[in-house]
Amino acid sequence: MQRTLAIFCTACAGLISQAHASDGTITFTGNIAATTCTISVAGGSSSGSISLPSISTKALAVASATAGTIPFSIALSGCTGAATQAAIWFENDSNVNAAGRLINTGTASNVDVALYNTSSSSHILIGQTSSTFGSSGMAFPISSGNATLRYLAKYYASGVATAGTVTAIANYTVQYQ
Template identity: 40%
Template sequence: MSKSLLSAALVAALGTFAFIPSAQAATAIDGTITINGQVVAATCTVAVNGTSGGNGTVVLKPAPTSALAAAAATYGDMPFTIAVTGCDSSLNGKTVTPYWSGTNVNGSGRLNSTGTANNVNLQLLNSDDSTAIALNGAEGNQGTSSATVASQAATMTYYARYYATGAATAGTVSSTVDYTLIYQ
């Protein structure tokens, strides 16, 4: 009998908790996030200096230390191209501009060298071979020249060169930079 009485008391006590209102979650809307995108057909085939696949190498002429003896001295402007071909016809009339990025980009907008020479950066220039590209700028704010896609193709020319941050010492100079082509 006492087991039945204890069971009944336990059921009654637990049943009481079922009627206590639980804490309510906040349901007010605090804001809205809009997400926009665009689905496009395959863009273009990319070649750097005629090498397809999007990757390329620019080989600079050897620089004498005397040419890079003081900060801000430059040497060895070497042209290179980024060409897009086989573009979707919807891109005709659009501009294509590289957005440069990567771990070697420094706060001055140039590329740190991973080679053995000291006091040497690498600098990229626009097709006019005189306007430096600010590699540390945000997308659309690097001052990079663009090209217009026509007949499903476009070619952009840029220059790479040595840039002294002080009196350069002899050694190797090497760096990499990533790029993303922006079509607008």
């Protein structure tokens, strides 16, 4: 009985010290802006569709090849509040691979969709950027309550591409500053 009690007390002491142990503290900070805008993707609502051009597998015959560049924009209108800039934060979720590109759920293989700021030759590293304003998608000015945020989308070969359909989804949030 005494041995059982000693083992029980030792186990309890271990649990008590673990329950009160702390290796550090994490503080989360952020900002909720009073700015609101009406959002339009490709002339529609806040959820739109961008059609990439039909291309040959020859254009994506080697890993890291890109092709089929298509510009797209997200328009903001009727903005209210004090913000003077807007940027898109492309969300990291199950639609994004470890390389920061959009995963193709269509039938073509070895093809991702990469998003670019219009002034950059490197794709936006979705999910691998800091939370700094404009780090996922560059910042654009809001003028007279309106802004047009311009980006590029391209096919990206993760290997030798095979023919088929490409479907990729980007979830996003508008950031205001």
